[in-house]
Amino acid sequence: MEGIPDASVRIEAGDVAFDARDAALLRAVDDHGSLNAAASALERSFAHAQRRVVELEEAFGSLVERRRGGAGGGGSELTERARDLLARFDRLGAEFAGAADATLSVFAGHVVEVDGELATVETVPGRVLTLVPRDVTPGESVEVSVRADAVTVELPAEAPAPDATSARNRFEGEVSEVVRGESVGRVAVDVGTETPLWAILTTDSLDRMALDVGETVVVSFKATATRALPRA
Known part of the structure; x- marks a missing residue:
């Protein structure tokens, strides 16, 4: 089962927000070589994963290149735009972590x-x-x-x-x-x-x-x- 961090890191484009679940999906595509295998590894519905990629691509541009079957078989791979998006997401995550370590709200109460x-x-x-x-x-x-x-x-x-x-x-x-x-x-x-x-x-x-x-x-x-x- 996938582990999704409880964080607020999001990259927004219009009404669509790229978050930790989306980053995990793209990384799984990169690791497993196909959207179908990525969805299976993350224990997600392939149809849902496919719809989500379409939504993300409408907002951010081409992210996953699909290869039809043939001598080498079909599959999927990330575009450079997708890798840039993941790199930006990682930078934001590092900035969030650094700011969070320095910013802690504390207030009093009774149980x-x-x-x-x-x-x-x-x-x-x-x-x-x-x-x-x-x-x-x-x-x-x-x-x-x-x-x-x-x-x-x-x-x-x-x-x-x-x-x-x-x-x-x-x-x-x-x-x-x-x-x-x-x-x-x-x-x-x-x-x-x-x-x-x-x-x-x-x-x-x-x-x-x-x-x-x-x-x-x-x-x-x-x-x-x-x-x-x-x-x-």
Whole structure:
């Protein structure tokens, strides 16, 4: 079974976003020599993989060259455009990782309920579902930390309904700072805590949403990307 990293690295072209699943598909085509074999290796439907390649090519240009059968048999290989796209995706991933290591949002709360490795923590912006150590108990004061690369930022009109996403933690806030880099930017969102909640986005996403200070946004993150530790 394939392993897809839980990250927000995306390269956008119009309404199509190239993400980690797409990168895995192209790399599998390169490794196995055909789209059919790539889909099988990733345990995906060939028809779905084929449709996805068509969608990507409509947005990014030719990515996979198909070879018909013959003396050497049929197959597929990546175009130079596809290799350039993968290289750009890898560079973005490295930039995201570096920025995430330096940007960690931390805010205080107290444990309301514990269910195995997960706990519900009451914080200023609302309740957060987070991973906790086994010895944490209800009523305990904790500090909740969230990596910036795990936070998704969306405009309210574009944000999915709460029951339509696996990100259990969701708050509305106001952009308080935007820091742009060459390919990656950081956005600080005021959700009512002493320090803002930071998110990392590609500059393509910043431009598409036209994010600026004062903009109202919806931020969300998964419980598995959040940690709560007892306060010292």
